Amino acid sequence: METNIISVKYEDEYNPKTFCGKTYSYYTAINLQVGDIVIAPTAYGNKIARVSEINIPEYRVEMIKSILRTIEQKIDKAKYLQTNETLTKVA
Numbered sequence: 001m002e003t004n005i006i007s008v009k010y011e012d013e014y015n016p017k018t019f020c021g022k023t024y025s026y027y028t029a030i031n032l033q034v035g036d037i038v039i040a041p042t043a044y045g046n047k048i049a050r051v052s053e054i055n056i057p058e059y060r061v062e063m064i065k066s067i068l069r070t071i072e073q074k075i076d077k078a079k080y081l082q083t084n085e086t087l088t089k090v091a
Helices: 075-082
Strands: 006-008 024-028 037-042 044-051 073-075
Touching: 024 044, 037 075, 073 075
Parallel strands: none
Antiparallel strands: 006 024, 006 044, 037 044, 037 073
């Protein structure tokens, strides 16, 4: 069953273009695949993140559903990995 809930891993602050650590769940307003690079809103501003899982069942985020934020921007992955430019793709 498809849902609009995904998990992401944030870009490492000390090793740019690497994504590790804990996963964070978000709603998404756009069609995403595992490996896509997105701009994720956080309590401390936007962060670059990589999608690590899609179609997460609602029961897995039941406790935090009311505070989930929404990802609305996808970054051009190839351009970002080559040049660090965070130009967003038009949906």
